[in-house]
Amino acid sequence: MLTLLDLAGVFVFAVSGALTASRKELDLVGFAFIATVTGLGGGTLRDLLLDLGPVFWVHKPHYLLVTTIAAVLVFFTAHRVEVRYRLLMWADALGLALFCVVGARIARDAGAPFPVAVLMGMTSAVVGGLLRDIICNELPLVLRRELYWTPALLGAVVAIGLDGLGLPPAVGGLFGFAAAFALRAAALLFDLALPAYKPRPGRAWGREVPASALRATGGRPQTP
Amino acid sequence: MLTLLDLAGVFVFAVSGALTASRKELDLVGFAFIATVTGLGGGTLRDLLLDLGPVFWVHKPHYLLVTTIAAVLVFFTAHRVEVRYRLLMWADALGLALFCVVGARIARDAGAPFPVAVLMGMTSAVVGGLLRDIICNELPLVLRRELYWTPALLGAVVAIGLDGLGLPPAVGGLFGFAAAFALRAAALLFDLALPAYKPRPGRAWGREVPASALRATGGRPQTP
Amino acid sequence: MLTLLDLAGVFVFAVSGALTASRKELDLVGFAFIATVTGLGGGTLRDLLLDLGPVFWVHKPHYLLVTTIAAVLVFFTAHRVEVRYRLLMWADALGLALFCVVGARIARDAGAPFPVAVLMGMTSAVVGGLLRDIICNELPLVLRRELYWTPALLGAVVAIGLDGLGLPPAVGGLFGFAAAFALRAAALLFDLALPAYKPRPGRAWGREVPASALRATGGRPQTP
Numbered sequence: 040m041l042t043l044l045d046l047a048g049v050f051v052f053a054v055s056g057a058l059t060a061s062r063k064e065l066d067l068v069g070f071a072f073i074a075t076v077t078g079l080g081g082g083t084l085r086d087l088l089l090d091l092g093p094v095f096w097v098h099k100p101h102y103l104l105v106t107t108i109a110a111v112l113v114f115f116t117a118h119r120v121e122v123r124y125r126l127l128m129w130a131d132a133l134g135l136a137l138f139c140v141v142g143a144r145i146a147r148d149a150g151a152p153f154p155v156a157v158l159m160g161m162t163s164a165v166v167g168g169l170l171r172d173i174i175c176n177e178l179p180l181v182l183r184r185e186l187y188w189t190p191a192l193l194g195a196v197v198a199i200g201l202d203g204l205g206l207p208p209a210v211g212g213l214f215g216f217a218a219a220f221a222l223r224a225a226a227l228l229f230d231l232a233l234p235a236y237k238p239r240p241g242r243a244w245g246r247e248v249p250a251s252a253l254r255a256t257g258g259r260p261q262t263p
Numbered sequence: 264m265l266t267l268l269d270l271a272g273v274f275v276f277a278v279s280g281a282l283t284a285s286r287k288e289l290d291l292v293g294f295a296f297i298a299t300v301t302g303l304g305g306g307t308l309r310d311l312l313l314d315l316g317p318v319f320w321v322h323k324p325h326y327l328l329v330t331t332i333a334a335v336l337v338f339f340t341a342h343r344v345e346v347r348y349r350l351l352m353w354a355d356a357l358g359l360a361l362f363c364v365v366g367a368r369i370a371r372d373a374g375a376p377f378p379v380a381v382l383m384g385m386t387s388a389v390v391g392g393l394l395r396d397i398i399c400n401e402l403p404l405v406l407r408r409e410l411y412w413t414p415a416l417l418g419a420v421v422a423i424g425l426d427g428l429g430l431p432p433a434v435g436g437l438f439g440f441a442a443a444f445a446l447r448a449a450a451l452l453f454d455l456a457l458p459a460y461k462p463r464p465g466r467a468w469g470r471e472v473p474a475s476a477l478r479a480t481g482g483r484p485q486t487p
Numbered sequence: 488m489l490t491l492l493d494l495a496g497v498f499v500f501a502v503s504g505a506l507t508a509s510r511k512e513l514d515l516v517g518f519a520f521i522a523t524v525t526g527l528g529g530g531t532l533r534d535l536l537l538d539l540g541p542v543f544w545v546h547k548p549h550y551l552l553v554t555t556i557a558a559v560l561v562f563f564t565a566h567r568v569e570v571r572y573r574l575l576m577w578a579d580a581l582g583l584a585l586f587c588v589v590g591a592r593i594a595r596d597a598g599a600p601f602p603v604a605v606l607m608g609m610t611s612a613v614v615g616g617l618l619r620d621i622i623c624n625e626l627p628l629v630l631r632r633e634l635y636w637t638p639a640l641l642g643a644v645v646a647i648g649l650d651g652l653g654l655p656p657a658v659g660g661l662f663g664f665a666a667a668f669a670l671r672a673a674a675l676l677f678d679l680a681l682p683a684y685k686p687r688p689g690r691a692w693g694r695e696v697p698a699s700a701l702r703a704t705g706g707r708p709q710t711p
Contacts, residue, residue: 066681068636069629072609083536088307090317093538093597100602114684149317154324161296173397174617174627181293182400188292233290236338312531314541373541378548385520397621405517406624412516457514460562 044212045082045095046105048137053078053106055130056171057113058123063175067114073171074110075103078134080167085142085159089149128227131168131180135191136220139164140212143195144202153199160195161188164219186226189233194219268436269306269319270329272361277302277330279354280395281337282347287399291338297395298334299327302358304391309366309383313373352451355392355404359415360444363388364436367419368426377423384419385412388443410450413457418443492660493530493543494553496585501526501554503578504619505561506571511623515562521619522558523551526582528615533590533607537597576675579616579628583639584668587612588660591643592650601647608643609636612667634674637681642667 056077060070079096086094096102117123142163146156165181165188172179181187198215202208225231280301284294303320310318320326341347366387370380389405389412396403405411422439426432449455504525508518527544534542544550565571590611594604613629613636620627629635646663650656673679 061684063630064683064685066683068640068681070684072636075606087311087535088318089321094536097537097599097603100600103602103606151321152324154327155321158299158327169398173621174629176626176630178400179398181398182287188296192292233292235288235290236285236294311535312542313545375545376548378551379545382523382551393622402624403622405622406511412520416516457516459512459514460509460518461512
């Protein structure tokens with residue numbers, strides 16, 4: 040079950056990676072490399088940090104098969120999709136919701152305490168997409184205003200929280216996934232966001248700045 | 264003692280991470296994630312490279328507590344600070360000076376030879392801030408003109424050099440920290456820099472370029 | 488033999504790193520750090536993923552010596568080179584061809600299945616340069632149009648393919664290296680490229696766009 044979820048997460052993240060490769064107009068080998076890094080990056084870092092031996096895909100080449108299939112699929116069909124950027128967002132959201140659950144559980148099984156397991160869930164969920172954006176020179180999704188880390192945090196907490204109450208794994212998995220996906224979906228659909236840090240107008244940088252000047256620069260005084 | 268220094272280094276680096284998050288106007292969860300990556304990134308890479316088992320914070324969740332506290336603190340107080348960018352620089356400088364000593368010593372204890380231990384000190388000191396800048400899409404501090412790597416190098420050399428002479432750890436630690444911090448502080452205050460590489464005017468790119476043209480582009484001919 | 492090739496690969500990649508540092512006008516310590524990251528980055532990630540214990544250079548400080556020598560050499564001579572950017576490309580190409588063979592073989596020796604070993608060859612060959620470009624804030628070479636991943640893929644496949652046929656290591660190594668280098672050289676000399684993904688004009692983004700408008704933006708409609 041965990042394996043199946045994991046494969047599904049790898050696939051959708053690989054799709055998101057290949058879609059980013061399509062924005063950069065890479066060739067097929069580039070598609071496959073970016074898809075692989077995006078699909079496997081988060082889990083790989085998790086395994087490295089937990090010291091789980093060779094990372095999970097080293098002796099399971101079918102993971103590479105999955106990411107390569109995703110890359111080929113996107114390479115030959117993406118031009119038919121009318122809203123590739125939206126698709127990228129949704130593939131990323133699915134991967135996020137799947138991996139925060141899987142990652143947190145693997146960490147828990149490896150003996151990590153609760154807060155560390157939550158961070159590992161977030162790491163699994165966020166790092167693949169982060170590497171995708173950094174390698175492809177895109178503005179990292181994690182810097183966008185709508186909720187991104189919080190859904191991953193929520194999904195991880197719900198999943199291993201319910202596990203901790205002794206409920207069957209299917210329950211924790213389902214609720215964790217649903218919570219993370221619902222929150223991220225709401226963020227995408229309604230631009231949902233936590234209150235972001237905002238330098239207080241007039242206090243920022245220790246001098247009075249007229250509100251109008253602030254508005255022109257998006258609430259931020261010009262000087263670094 | 265090493266643990267206390269380590270925690271202090273994690274805290275100040277986490278503060279620098281949270282300050283960068285404030286420049287990006289992230290939400291509280293984003294603050295916590297960036298603070299954690301900045302505070303723990305350098306030591307994490309060090310532990311991975313030395314193969315020290317699960318990285319140091321996996322079974323010590325209080326490290327996450329420290330980075331989260333730093334994030335919350337900065338989130339709710341940074342707008343009161345008049346010179347946040349300067350504060351970021353100084354928090355980063357403190358972290359640098361603490362981690363180059365701690366990192367080099369941990370590597371030495373793990374049996375690494377002298378030059379490798381020095382590099383591990385530099386890695387611990389530099390990588391957290393580097394990840395912070397890359398994830399937040401800021402120009403990496405390491406590319407700035409004033410001394411950055413050299414203080415880390417100096418601190419590591421002094422600390423494990425004095426240790427090697429058989430002096431008590433407090434001596435090496437104190438002098439290593441002081442040397443690194445003093446040099447970095449001098450760099451910040453007086454724009455201190457080693458001679459940087461400069462393409463020789465008139466020789467560069469194999470053709471004569473008038474000195475005036477070079478000056479206009481900061482000493483660099485226009486073409487790549 | 489493997490060690491010698493490895494050292495040669497480290498040296499040329501270190502040179503490419505130092506050349507990038509020269510474009511950024513860093514100081515000597517910065518040169519050494521970037522040269523080291525570029526020279527050792529790919530093999531380091533390979534060793535981490537395969538869980539081969541402390542990474543290869545931790546107990547072999549002569550690797551650091553090699554990268555430092557490369558840095559010093561470039562620092563004091565690069566201004567005499569008339570075509571530093573071209574040199575960077577060729578040093579990178581040499582490193583790529585050497586590391587795809589070495590990396591794939593080390594993975595094979597560690598028991599990785601064929602496709603994973605190929606990916607490890609590509610990782611060794613590509614990651615050092617990728618880190619160099621990301622740290623130095625340059626457009627990653629991997630995003631350029633001419634063949635970059637494919638030569639690494641080819642070299643790895645040829646080398647461990649011939650090894651698998653029972654031929655002596657020198658044969659597989661030579662042919663793998665030659666194949667990768669020839670293909671990358673051809674890419675550099677003739678702008679050789681695989682067909683890149685191109686959004687189909689008129690279908691892209693689900694609306695008719697006049698071909699002329701597409702041409703003006705390099706075949707891409709303006710909106711994200």
